[in-house]
Amino acid sequence: MINSLRARLLITLLGLLAAAALVMGLSTYRSVLAETETLFDYQLRQMALALRDQGEIAANQARALADEQLDFVVQIWTVDGRSIYASRAHTNLPARALLGLAEINVNGQAWRTFSVATPERIIQVAQPVQIRQQLAAAAALRSVVPLLLLAPLMALLGWWLSALTLRPLQQVAAGVRERDAQSLAPLPSEGLPDEVAPLVTALNALLQRLGQSLDQQRSFVADAAHELRSPLTALKLQAQLLARATDPATREEAMAALTAGIERAARLVEQLLALARAEPGALAVAPQPLDLSELVREAVADCVPLARQRGSELQLFAERPVTVLGDRAALTALVRNLADNALRYAPPGARVELRVEQVEGRPRLQVDDSGPGIPPAERAHVFDRFYRRNLSDEGGSGLGLAIVRQVAERHGAAITLGDSVLGGLQVSLLFPEA
Structure with missing residues (x-):
């Protein structure tokens, strides 16, 4: 179990930061994937509509469409289903056209297609779904990378903020640590945060109670010493009178006075002990x-x-x-x-x-x-x-x-x-x- 308040705060901040980054990253990733898919579908549609309005494919355009680096494949059929054009040879080209956007699986390979029909022919533009997904994932990852780079900076910022937030508490602890046993002056409470101020107020109240208790104890000890001085002096004098007594009557009188003095001193000591046990700071007994x-x-x-x-x-x-x-x-x-x-x-x-x-x-x-x-x-x-x-x-x-x-x-x-x-x-x- 972690006892450091700063470590707990930092771990909590980092946990919240990681959770927020994860949620934002996943949300951004899925959003970019969806937007990229929409963009690719738009490209398919625009190419198909452009070829439909163009009528024939020129030789230089046909060479460009036949480029192996081009992901798109263009196929044209007559209205009775005869293939009259394919931009490049491919073993797994879609053999049929579904008007509009569609996804066709040919021999285990998925194609995303857009087909448009004219009175004389059918034009289809197709793109492998795998390539679309790779391009979309790459674009989504590029959008998430700034979050990954920002996370360490946010962690450092969280560490600095936690240190700054806990500085008043550390200052209070340092102020208490630097005091000696005789220093009971109140701790400064100006400018403290609302969360630390009650602690300092409680400490100051405790210091005040301790000061009052120490004052009472010092006063008690001083008064007790003063009160004990008189009966002890009287006992000393009575003992001297007893020692100097020559006849039995005087000795008996001195002995009686000494006995009474001892009883008064014993009662005083008993009451002092009873008062000490009754003090607020004494060890309390369960009622x-x-x-x-x-x-x-x-x-x-x-x-x-x-x-x-x-x-x-x-x-x-x-x-x-x-x-x-x-x-x-x-x-x-x-x-x-x-x-x-x-x-x-x-x-x-x-x-x-x-x-x-x-x-x-x-x-x-x-x-x-x-x-x-x-x-x-x-x-x-x-x-x-x-x-x-x-x-x-x-x-x-x-x-x-x-x-x-x-x-x-x-x-x-x-x-x-x-x-x-x-x-x-x-x-x-x-x-x-x-």
């Missing part, structure tokens, strides 16, 4: 039908220890199975972050409710809490990575809602923030119909 009620039930079970620790009430309303298409691990991380955020940012003893239901055939997950809520002016920013309303809160990393948004976008879910009937924040996710 599968899941029971959202069961999935939420399992995810909420992981948050029960935190709820008990804070003395908060955690309730789940998921009475019936609700099917959703998605990635189990990603959706579990989404639910866990929503419940964890609601518990951490609400005061101790608060109430958190999770509700799974079907709304007009679409699965919906709703989380309500009795915490302080989020002012409407700040709701657009809480989905940003590392955004925290209060740096002195429960040590949050500002990644929970960012993870929720990424997972929701991957699953085509619409996420909205509002005021809860419990007095705090309400987070609602409406998934596509499974």
Whole structure:
């Protein structure tokens, strides 16, 4: 199979050219044959009519008609059938005359004849069909020869035109090939043919998406490094305090602080990994039908220890199975972050409710809490990575809602923030119909 677009185009052009030349050649050949036959018949007729009007054949005309190089044979009969003249001796001359144009076969040799009658005699002019065909074929071939000579020139012209036509595509390929890995500037699209312009437009859109993805990754790495620096520094200080502790009470207090710091750092790393897995460029898992009620039930079970620790009430309303298409691990991380955020940012003893239901055939997950809520002016920013309303809160990393948004976008879910009937924040996710 030929992979070269230029070769395919050239072969196609040459094939069309060959087919057109063949059709034109055959048409011209047959047309010239027919015209030559008509011309030869006209010559026969004119010679016969000339001899009819002439009356007698002069001696010098008889010698000319008897020339062996002359293809025509003239015969004259009386009205009663006696032969009175033949332009030259021939073993297979037609022995009879059919008035007008006719084709007579004599001993295997075909003759084309034209006969005309007068009151006293019958004049016939005959010509061998084989000679007529040879002359007609030669004339037809001469008319086809220019096409045969023109075919190579047309092939060269087709090769040049194919190269000229594909030059914009080669220029685009050269422009892409000459770039390094860091060059994401758009390719020039001015003056490109309509067939190449969509390709360049798509490439430029891809380069733009790659640039945005790289910017997001660089920003993510920079923010992650910045966020990790503080807890790691705190762990180092707490380890030094533990090493300098002299009495058991101080050592126990330092150990508790170190343990809490390790837990916060571990949670931050876990959330960073969850956010990286939820990024648009991460490896996607094929969606599968899941029971959202069961999935939420399992995810909420992981948050029960935190709820008990804070003395908060955690309730789940998921009475019936609700099917959703998605990635189990990603959706579990989404639910866990929503419940964890609601518990951490609400005061101790608060109430958190999770509700799974079907709304007009679409699965919906709703989380309500009795915490302080989020002012409407700040709701657009809480989905940003590392955004925290209060740096002195429960040590949050500002990644929970960012993870929720990424997972929701991957699953085509619409996420909205509002005021809860419990007095705090309400987070609602409406998934596509499974």
